[in-house]
Amino acid sequence: MNTQTTRRQFLLGSGAIAIGFTLAGPAKAASAASHDRDGLVRVTAAGAPADTTQSWLVLTDKEITVYSGKVELGTGVQTALTQMVVEELRLGVADVGWVQGDTLLSVSQGVTAGSKTVQNGGIQLQQAAATAYQELLHRAAAYFKVAPEQLAAENGRFYLNGRPSGRSVTYKKLLKSGVTVRPVDQTVPLVAAEDYVVVGTSVPRVDLPAKANATFRFLHDVKVPGMLHGRVVRPSGRNATQPVIGGLDRAKAIAGFVDVVQRDRFIGVVATSEWAASAAASSRTGITVSWTSGAKLIPQADLPTAVRDPANHYTSVVEIDDDVAPILAGADKVLSSQYFSPFHMHAGMGASSAVADVRRTPDPETGVQATIWSGTQDVNALAGAIAPLLGLPRSAVRVIYVEATGCYGHNGADDCAADAAVLSQAVGKPVRVQWTRQDEHGWEPLGGAQAHDMQGAVGPDGIIAWSHLNYAATANSRPVAGVPGTLLAGALMGLLPAPLPSTSVDTSGRNAPVTYGFPQRVEARLLKSFETTGPASAVAASPLTYRIPRTTALRSLGGFSNSFANESFFDELAHAGGHDPLELRIASLTDPRAVAVCEALRPMWRGRPAGGDGTGAGVAFQQYEVVNAYAAAYVEVRVDPATGKVTVTRVVVAHDCGLIINPDGLRNQIEGNVVQGIGRALKEQVSYTDDRITSVTWQTNASNPGYEVMRFSDVPAIETILINHTDKPPLGAGEPAIGTIGGAIGNAIFAATGKRIRTLPFTPDRVKAALAE
Numbered sequence: 001m002n003t004q005t006t007r008r009q010f011l012l013g014s015g016a017i018a019i020g021f022t023l024a025g026p027a028k029a030a031s032a033a034s035h036d037r038d039g040l041v042r043v044t045a046a047g048a049p050a051d052t053t054q055s056w057l058v059l060t061d062k063e064i065t066v067y068s069g070k071v072e073l074g075t076g077v078q079t080a081l082t083q084m085v086v087e088e089l090r091l092g093v094a095d096v097g098w099v100q101g102d103t104l105l106s107v108s109q110g111v112t113a114g115s116k117t118v119q120n121g122g123i124q125l126q127q128a129a130a131t132a133y134q135e136l137l138h139r140a141a142a143y144f145k146v147a148p149e150q151l152a153a154e155n156g157r158f159y160l161n162g163r164p165s166g167r168s169v170t171y172k173k174l175l176k177s178g179v180t181v182r183p184v185d186q187t188v189p190l191v192a193a194e195d196y197v198v199v200g201t202s203v204p205r206v207d208l209p210a211k212a213n214a215t216f217r218f219l220h221d222v223k224v225p226g227m228l229h230g231r232v233v234r235p236s237g238r239n240a241t242q243p244v245i246g247g248l249d250r251a252k253a254i255a256g257f258v259d260v261v262q263r264d265r266f267i268g269v270v271a272t273s274e275w276a277a278s279a280a281a282s283s284r285t286g287i288t289v290s291w292t293s294g295a296k297l298i299p300q301a302d303l304p305t306a307v308r309d310p311a312n313h314y315t316s317v318v319e320i321d322d323d324v325a326p327i328l329a330g331a332d333k334v335l336s337s338q339y340f341s342p343f344h345m346h347a348g349m350g351a352s353s354a355v356a357d358v359r360r361t362p363d364p365e366t367g368v369q370a371t372i373w374s375g376t377q378d379v380n381a382l383a384g385a386i387a388p389l390l391g392l393p394r395s396a397v398r399v400i401y402v403e404a405t406g407c408y409g410h411n412g413a414d415d416c417a418a419d420a421a422v423l424s425q426a427v428g429k430p431v432r433v434q435w436t437r438q439d440e441h442g443w444e445p446l447g448g449a450q451a452h453d454m455q456g457a458v459g460p461d462g463i464i465a466w467s468h469l470n471y472a473a474t475a476n477s478r479p480v481a482g483v484p485g486t487l488l489a490g491a492l493m494g495l496l497p498a499p500l501p502s503t504s505v506d507t508s509g510r511n512a513p514v515t516y517g518f519p520q521r522v523e524a525r526l527l528k529s530f531e532t533t534g535p536a537s538a539v540a541a542s543p544l545t546y547r548i549p550r551t552t553a554l555r556s557l558g559g560f561s562n563s564f565a566n567e568s569f570f571d572e573l574a575h576a577g578g579h580d581p582l583e584l585r586i587a588s589l590t591d592p593r594a595v596a597v598c599e600a601l602r603p604m605w606r607g608r609p610a611g612g613d614g615t616g617a618g619v620a621f622q623q624y625e626v627v628n629a630y631a632a633a634y635v636e637v638r639v640d641p642a643t644g645k646v647t648v649t650r651v652v653v654a655h656d657c658g659l660i661i662n663p664d665g666l667r668n669q670i671e672g673n674v675v676q677g678i679g680r681a682l683k684e685q686v687s688y689t690d691d692r693i694t695s696v697t698w699q700t701n702a703s704n705p706g707y708e709v710m711r712f713s714d715v716p717a718i719e720t721i722l723i724n725h726t727d728k729p730p731l732g733a734g735e736p737a738i739g740t741i742g743g744a745i746g747n748a749i750f751a752a753t754g755k756r757i758r759t760l761p762f763t764p765d766r767v768k769a770a771l772a773e
Contacts (some may be wrong), residue, residue, distance in 0.1 A: 022054035056128035069109030070121035071101040088129035090153040101401025111378035115732025193726035202664035231281035237691035239294025256327035265491040322519035327465035331457030343563035343686035348403035352412035356420035357430035374417035375404025384481020415488035447554030448473040452565035458577035473509035475557035500538035508558035567620035567743025600654035611751035618747025624736035629657040633740035642770030658728035677741025679710035
């Protein structure tokens, strides 16, 4: 054996199979992972090249461990990904361990978002597992001195001639026979769908027992030796400047006070306890900070007009142009409508938290100088953005994912991690930062407001032309490696964010095109989030000055608003042309799988309420990202004419995401989409004034509007129709269904009342005003 293989053998034991390790590289010390009871990955054994710590899968005679770059956000992906791995290894879900989202140990699989975890990350892990199985099969064939075709595996054991009663050898014994390090082999065969044992079954979620009995270790439970606590004092508004700190003597008198940290507009306090940090950061008991007011944001009341103003755009993108202008000009029946959706929050039930340990010098074995525990969706991008924020090389920053509260997009997790890192570096000790509810609601990046100008022509045979002009801010301001200004702490320290995107395709423009068979034109006018260096520039001007609140990725990105406009307008055209809305959708679709999900709603549709008496039903369809999963929704509502309150009483979703990995997990995802979709359609909207978010609590009070969300009592009966395709690849299910909900509810309100409401949310006041017209 060469020196590196011997080193690996020492690292992993007497025998192993490792998939994804790279043995080439500088002989920089590194370590393998072990686990202690706090659930954090610890570095324990030294001696291998630094780049050999990353892998997809490691099998030893003691344990089998999956190293996933995709992370469990509370959506059940750990269970689904594990099912895909053990299917290829001929094992059970309980037979493998799980390490996720660690920049030192896991291969990067990109951000955990966009319904891409199973669709992309699962396939990668599945192929790694199949590669490992082929090595096991090779070892078993050598052990029996037979051809591989004479062997079959089950429950961690190979049987000769495929007979469980015959001669056999365990994986454990085979794994003791030596060390093999292999890259993923894309050519090895996968288990045929007809032979699946674990995939396609409702395996109970592996993370839920500990969550149910309150023993699960969330990010908020992380503690490290010598840990201090930090709080950040935010500006009075997005564009406030020139902070002046007072009250230092009061803060210093608080038991446990350690320091006040200031980096330009970034101001934080550090103390030995959470209570002391909170007291020192409070203007009532600790420091005071006075600010000079900055430029105001576009007034909230003006948004529907302002987002359409060319002065607020930096570019436009034509995504599809089927030359519909002549058709629209010559058509007998042409409709035009405008739709609008407000800013939305991620509004996690628990506010963001993070722990950072930034040392004065790097670890001599790993080279790591900063270790950060975060609930981020992308450990690698976060590490890449924090490194220059701290003035460190990327290799010196390690980010470890620990599950936090659900995010459904880019919430405050990354920004909170940067807060902790800056404070830890300043005091030279580990620091935990816990955001408050006001921090989370007031400073998390938001799902953007959008406006839509729709035009279409309809005739006796259906819709004949379609135009969608979309006005939207960016739907992605996630951390960018090498750009620390993409973090809130970086922006407050005077660093600029990345340039605004040059296109809206599959971000704020997600699902702006439709997949119906008629010609369409789709154009996006992209909004300036902040002042730029010129009228058509996407580059932020210094100092950073926001025009609208910072916007980013929220579940389905622009797809929720785009599909709301599309499916509502489709309904308008159907009624204007005298067509049945569901049957017109079916007739307008050319993809058999799209037709199938709509046809699955026919029984409900044919038995729907007659409408016009305050009860009604609506339907909506979309193919997620126009190329992925298919979803169609049927919704029944009841509208109180006296109060304007809309109650959703029944939802049925027909869903086709190809191969279903875990039916129960899929239903969980669809139901979550429905609940969140109803909340965004009926209740949710961000309120702000001047340059400050004002909806910083859950409920409205005398001084501020609240951010209203769904309550358990609001959840209707939800039914799912799952269409499985074992001959198709699995597609993501985390986001497709939500896009159908806003339009289906709006269409149901129209059926119930005869009134078309084109602005979200459908609040009682808005509905009551429409009924009075």
